[in-house]
Amino acid sequence: MSRIKEIENKLVHAKYKLTTPRRLIMEILLENEGEHLTAEDIHNRLREKGQPVGLATVYRTLELFCELGILSRLNFEDASSYYELEEHDQHHHHLICLACNRIIEFSDELLEDFMVSIERKYGFEVTDHKIKYLGYCSHCRN
Amino acid sequence: MSRIKEIENKLVHAKYKLTTPRRLIMEILLENEGEHLTAEDIHNRLREKGQPVGLATVYRTLELFCELGILSRLNFEDASSYYELEEHDQHHHHLICLACNRIIEFSDELLEDFMVSIERKYGFEVTDHKIKYLGYCSHCRN
DNA sequence: CCTCCAAGTGATAATGGAATTCATTAATTT
DNA sequence: AAATTAATGAATTCCATTATCACTTGGAGG
Numbered sequence: 001m002s003r004i005k006e007i008e009n010k011l012v013h014a015k016y017k018l019t020t021p022r023r024l025i026m027e028i029l030l031e032n033e034g035e036h037l038t039a040e041d042i043h044n045r046l047r048e049k050g051q052p053v054g055l056a057t058v059y060r061t062l063e064l065f066c067e068l069g070i071l072s073r074l075n076f077e078d079a080s081s082y083y084e085l086e087e088h089d090q091h092h093h094h095l096i097c098l099a100c101n102r103i104i105e106f107s108d109e110l111l112e113d114f115m116v117s118i119e120r121k122y123g124f125e126v127t128d129h130k131i132k133y134l135g136y137c138s139h140c141r142n
Numbered sequence: 143m144s145r146i147k148e149i150e151n152k153l154v155h156a157k158y159k160l161t162t163p164r165r166l167i168m169e170i171l172l173e174n175e176g177e178h179l180t181a182e183d184i185h186n187r188l189r190e191k192g193q194p195v196g197l198a199t200v201y202r203t204l205e206l207f208c209e210l211g212i213l214s215r216l217n218f219e220d221a222s223s224y225y226e227l228e229e230h231d232q233h234h235h236h237l238i239c240l241a242c243n244r245i246i247e248f249s250d251e252l253l254e255d256f257m258v259s260i261e262r263k264y265g266f267e268v269t270d271h272k273i274k275y276l277g278y279c280s281h282c283r284n
Numbered sequence: 285c286c287t288c289c290a291a292g293t294g295a296t297a298a299t300g301g302a303a304t305t306c307a308t309t310a311a312t313t314t
Numbered sequence: 315a316a317a318t319t320a321a322t323g324a325a326t327t328c329c330a331t332t333a334t335c336a337c338t339t340g341g342a343g344g
Binding site: 017018019020038039040055056059060079080081 | 329330331332333339340341
C-alpha cells in the first residue's frame with residue numbers, strides 16, 4: 001500500500017475528511033521526508049508551489065497528524081517546533097551540535113552502548129545529554 | 143562555603159557584579175530549589191515579596207546564570223522555558239506524565255538499566271522516550 | 285445528480301513568552 | 315569629582331502559535 005494511501009486511511013478511519021489542504025500538506029511532508037520542517041516552512045513551500053494553504057490550517061493539520069501518529073513534533077533548543085514523518089518502528093533520537101546546530105539522527109537499538117559508541121560512529125563529541133521518558137505516573141495508571 | 147557565596151564567586155570570577163536584582167533572583171532560586179520556575183514565576187514572586195525586578199532583568203539574569211553553569215534551562219512540551227539550579231555532579235533527567243504533566247526526576251547513574259528499572263522504582267509506565275545528546279559534530283571539533 | 289450541513293478553511297486579530305531598545309541609574313576608574 | 319562603563323527597567327517589538335468567525339466544501343442521503 002502506498003505511503004499516501006496509508007496516511008489517507010488513518011485519516012478516514014478516524015472520521016476526518018481527506019480535504020485538498022490536508023492532501024497538499026501530506027505531499028510536502030512526503031517530498032521532504034527526513035527533513036525537520038516547521039509549520040512556516042510547509043506554509044512557504046506550498047505558496048511557492050502555487051498551492052497556498054492558510055497558516056492556521058497548516059498548524060491545525062500538523063496537530064491533527066500528530067494526534068493520529070502520522071507525525072512527530074520535535075522541540076530543539078530554539079523557539080519553534082519541527083515536524084517529521086513517523087516511520088513505524090524506526091524510533092530515533094538526535095545529536096545536536098552546539099556549534100553549528102547540525103542535527104544527526106541515531107537509532108536506539110543499543111541504548112547501553114550509546115555513550116561509548118556514538119563518538120566513534122558519528123565523530124560526535126558528546127558533552128551533555130537530555131533524556132525524557134514519557135508515560136504515565138503512578139497516580140495516573142488507570 | 144555557603145551556596146550563595148559559591149554562586150557569588152562564579153559571578154565575580156567571570157567579571158560580573160553581584161547587584162541587588164541578581165542577588166534577589168538568586169535568593170528566589172535558592173528558596174525554591176527543586177522546583178521548575180519560569181521567568182514569569184520569578185518575576186511574580188519578587189513582586190509579591192515587595193522586591194520587584196524588571197522582567198527584562200529577570201530574563202537577562204537567567205540567561206547569564208545559564209552561561210555560568212549556575213542554572214539549567216529546561217524545555218518541556220509546552221511553550222515556556224523552566225529553570226532549575228544546577229547541582230554539581232547531580233545530573234538528572236525527567237519523567238513526564240502524559241496525563242497530569244507531573245514531572246519526576248531521576249538520576250542517570252545506570253543508563254543501561256533505566257528502561258527496566260524505572261517502571262519499578264517510580265511506578266511509572268514508560269510509553270515513549272526522547273534522548274538528546276549535545277556536543278560537537280565532526281565538522282566542529284576544533 | 286442535487287441538497288444540505290457539519291466539517292473544514294483562511295484572513296485576520298489576539299495571545300503570550302522572550303528579546304530588544306533606550307533613557308536612566310549605579311558602580312568603577314582616572 | 316568627572317568620566318567611563320555596566321546594569322537596570324519600562325515600554326516596545328518580535329515571532330510562533332492560537333482563537334475568531336464568516337465563508338466554503340466534501341460527501342452522505344435523498
